[in-house]
Amino acid sequence: MNPLVIEFFWDPASPYTWLAATQIEALAARTGATVSWRPFVLGKVFEATGNRAPATVAAKAKHLFKDLGRWAALYGQPLNFPKVFPVNSIAALRMACAAGATGDGGRFALAVMRAYWVDGVDIGQPEALVAAVSAAGFDGAALLAASQQQPVKDELRANTDEAIKRGAFGAPTFFVGSEMFWGNDRLVLLENALTAAAKA
Amino acid sequence: MNPLVIEFFWDPASPYTWLAATQIEALAARTGATVSWRPFVLGKVFEATGNRAPATVAAKAKHLFKDLGRWAALYGQPLNFPKVFPVNSIAALRMACAAGATGDGGRFALAVMRAYWVDGVDIGQPEALVAAVSAAGFDGAALLAASQQQPVKDELRANTDEAIKRGAFGAPTFFVGSEMFWGNDRLVLLENALTAAAKA
Numbered sequence: 001m002n003p004l005v006i007e008f009f010w011d012p013a014s015p016y017t018w019l020a021a022t023q024i025e026a027l028a029a030r031t032g033a034t035v036s037w038r039p040f041v042l043g044k045v046f047e048a049t050g051n052r053a054p055a056t057v058a059a060k061a062k063h064l065f066k067d068l069g070r071w072a073a074l075y076g077q078p079l080n081f082p083k084v085f086p087v088n089s090i091a092a093l094r095m096a097c098a099a100g101a102t103g104d105g106g107r108f109a110l111a112v113m114r115a116y117w118v119d120g121v122d123i124g125q126p127e128a129l130v131a132a133v134s135a136a137g138f139d140g141a142a143l144l145a146a147s148q149q150q151p152v153k154d155e156l157r158a159n160t161d162e163a164i165k166r167g168a169f170g171a172p173t174f175f176v177g178s179e180m181f182w183g184n185d186r187l188v189l190l191e192n193a194l195t196a197a198a199k200a
Numbered sequence: 201m202n203p204l205v206i207e208f209f210w211d212p213a214s215p216y217t218w219l220a221a222t223q224i225e226a227l228a229a230r231t232g233a234t235v236s237w238r239p240f241v242l243g244k245v246f247e248a249t250g251n252r253a254p255a256t257v258a259a260k261a262k263h264l265f266k267d268l269g270r271w272a273a274l275y276g277q278p279l280n281f282p283k284v285f286p287v288n289s290i291a292a293l294r295m296a297c298a299a300g301a302t303g304d305g306g307r308f309a310l311a312v313m314r315a316y317w318v319d320g321v322d323i324g325q326p327e328a329l330v331a332a333v334s335a336a337g338f339d340g341a342a343l344l345a346a347s348q349q350q351p352v353k354d355e356l357r358a359n360t361d362e363a364i365k366r367g368a369f370g371a372p373t374f375f376v377g378s379e380m381f382w383g384n385d386r387l388v389l390l391e392n393a394l395t396a397a398a399k400a
Contacts, residue, residue: 057249058250
């Protein structure tokens, strides 16, 4: 049997996506699945669905930092809320598509999210972005150049449109076949489903 | 040391509150805590904070049934989405305050949520509500009469105002002292905090 694939739709602008990203490869390993890292534009998903970022409700925003810190502590992962928030993640997402074409999508995703959510790099600034991913072992300048090609831009748009069409309304969003899971807090349900599928 | 208290703010109108309610006493037992069941009016919390029920975003609403079913399966608990939704839960909440005065708040909460989320009783209809809680062993008629007294109405309003003042914006909301946790999906964080507190 071919291994099940977790399609992981991510945007580095989302803190819960960083949290989930730190867990997803280990979850896949435990359940015999593989991860397909798929960049998409969360802002466009919000626009299309009428959903809103949690921080748009004042009482939620106030609670958000505490909640994020608790998850980070539970996972034993760093998370430092960046000074620049929200951030323009389009350049990073396009570079992620370019990196994905060479099979490095997961490593790139983790590097760019770590740059933003741990090191506080303003990934909306191309120079800072290139420097950060170069420091993580990528050819940042080459990826930036590749990200400006139309097919790469089209891929990011197509990923976003596809996620919306398949029912996504936030991030992170996971698919296993047609089964959708939304949110870092649903990793437990995703794992439960993969474990059940492996037994079946 | 006195046991830690989990203040559990609940409204039977919320399906995630039913799910959490099925788990909270066992969680408290595992961590040496006790549960204080506190009825509050979720609609007023939404009004005060500008938060919205998840079903107000169409793509979320579509996903909601699947998500609820997955949690119910994970917990091994029944959940049947009722025909009448949303429901007017004010009478049920006032009766819960009256039941709480006699120390039966938790048992009443579980009975009324089971009536609505398992048996599909329209708890917005006083006759149906009285019949359902009477079938669960309460004196439904006496609780309904008690619920119409001003001090009981005031208690429900005070609970709601207090929750909003302490930062609540949805349901279920849990407090351990000044620490707030929101959502069935944060039971893992609540348990983590209680376990850490017990060790400290």
